[in-house]
Amino acid sequence: MSLLDSLNQDMKQAMKNKDKQTLSVIRMVKASLQNEAIKLGKDKLSEDEELTVLTRELKQRKDSLHEFNEAGRDDLVKKLDEEIRTLQVYMPQQLSSEELEQIILGTIKEVGATSKKEMGKVMSAVMPKVKGKADGSQVNQLVQKNLS
Incomplete structure (x- = not known):
């Protein structure tokens, strides 16, 4: 439907x-x-x-x-x-923190990011994967944490 x-x-x-x-x-x-x-x-x-x-x-x-x-x-x-x-009620099921972290770690490896300078590259690759399933600010925090 x-x-x-x-x-x-x-x-x-x-x-x-x-x-x-x-x-x-x-x-x-x-x-x-x-x-x-x-x-x-x-x-x-x-x-x-x-x-x-x-x-x-x-x-x-x-x-x-x-x-x-x-x-x-x-x-x-x-x-x-x-x-x-x-x-x-109309939104897709939200990702757990663990699932989101796995997606972020996979994306960081995928784009070859090593420092916070490449955060934009990682964010632009992650956001389409988690669209509607995770809050952007939560994604941002996890990306920062994993790039430091």
């Missing part, structure tokens, strides 16, 4: 359950997917493009969550936390 089909099905269920929070998040994601398709001039996005949009939406919410936490806005923190949980 495609992401759009899944979103439509869950949207109907949220309407039946009168779950306004989930319904709102699903509508925002669908709008983002449609906007991306229009921007790219396509009728339908590929799975990879859909994952890119989902990842962007999740990252925006996590960044906002961090800001609201620092500002002491508990009302907004709770709302964003629920939105993040709703979005994570």
